[in-house]
Amino acid sequence: MHTEQIRDALAEALAGRQLLTHPFYRRWEAGTLAEGELAAYAEQYRLIERALPATLNDIAAGLPDGRARDLVESNLADELGVPAPHTALFESFARAAGAASEAEATAATSALLGAVRQASLVGPVAALAMVAAYEVQAADIAASKAEGLRHHYGMDAEGTRFWDVHTSQEVAHADWSIEALADLEADPAVVRAAAQVAADAWWDFLTEREELAPAASTC
Numbered sequence: 001m002h003t004e005q006i007r008d009a010l011a012e013a014l015a016g017r018q019l020l021t022h023p024f025y026r027r028w029e030a031g032t033l034a035e036g037e038l039a040a041y042a043e044q045y046r047l048i049e050r051a052l053p054a055t056l057n058d059i060a061a062g063l064p065d066g067r068a069r070d071l072v073e074s075n076l077a078d079e080l081g082v083p084a085p086h087t088a089l090f091e092s093f094a095r096a097a098g099a100a101s102e103a104e105a106t107a108a109t110s111a112l113l114g115a116v117r118q119a120s121l122v123g124p125v126a127a128l129a130m131v132a133a134y135e136v137q138a139a140d141i142a143a144s145k146a147e148g149l150r151h152h153y154g155m156d157a158e159g160t161r162f163w164d165v166h167t168s169q170e171v172a173h174a175d176w177s178i179e180a181l182a183d184l185e186a187d188p189a190v191v192r193a194a195a196q197v198a199a200d201a202w203w204d205f206l207t208e209r210e211e212l213a214p215a216a217s218t219c
Helices: 002-014 025-032 037-059 066-082 086-095 108-122 124-152 157-172 176-181 187-210
Strands: none
Touching: 002 124, 002 176, 025 124, 025 176, 025 187, 037 066, 037 086, 037 108, 037 124, 066 086, 066 157, 066 176, 086 157, 108 124, 108 187, 124 157, 124 176, 124 187
16 A cells, blocks of 8 residues: 555656656657757766766665665666666767766756755655656656667667666666655655655756757757
C-alpha cells in the first residue's frame, strides 16, 4: 500500500512536468535541434552527471542498514562502474555532440544542482525523492534520446552508449527509488514536496535550453 502512496505522490509532483513532453525533448525526438544545441546540452548535463555519485553517496550515508540503503548503494555501484564509470560513458556522447571539455554551469544548471544539495541537507528522504522524480522517467527519456541520436543526428553506438546503458539499467532496476522510499515509510507529503522542487528544476533546465536556442530552431 505504501508503495502505491509513494507512486501517487510522485505522479502528482510530476503532473504537467513530464520531461518528454517538454518542447526541447520534442525537438530532439523530431530531429530539429540546431547545430550546437546538443553540444551545449551535453556541456551542462555533464555537470549533473558528475554530481550524481556524490548525491547517491550522501543519501546512502544518511540511511540505516537495510533494504533502502542497499538499493541506493546498488545504484551508486552502477554509476561508478557498470559497465564502466558513467561519467566516462557520458564523454563518448559529449565528444560525438561536439561539446567542449569544460563549461561553466548556467543559471538553470546551478539551480538544479543547488536544489539537490539543499535536499541532501534536509535529509535522505527528501534527497531520494528528488532523485526519484527523475528516475521514474529515466528509462523512457534515455530510450528516446538514443533513438533520436541514431536516426536524426548520425551518432553511432559509441555516441549513444551512455543512453543505451541507462535504458537497459533503468528497465532492469525499475522503481528502485520508489521501493527505497516505501521501505523507509517516507511521508508521501514530504516526497511530493521534494519531487515537485526537482520536477520544476528539471523543467527549468530544459526551458533554458529552449531560451538559448537559435530562434529558427524553435519555430
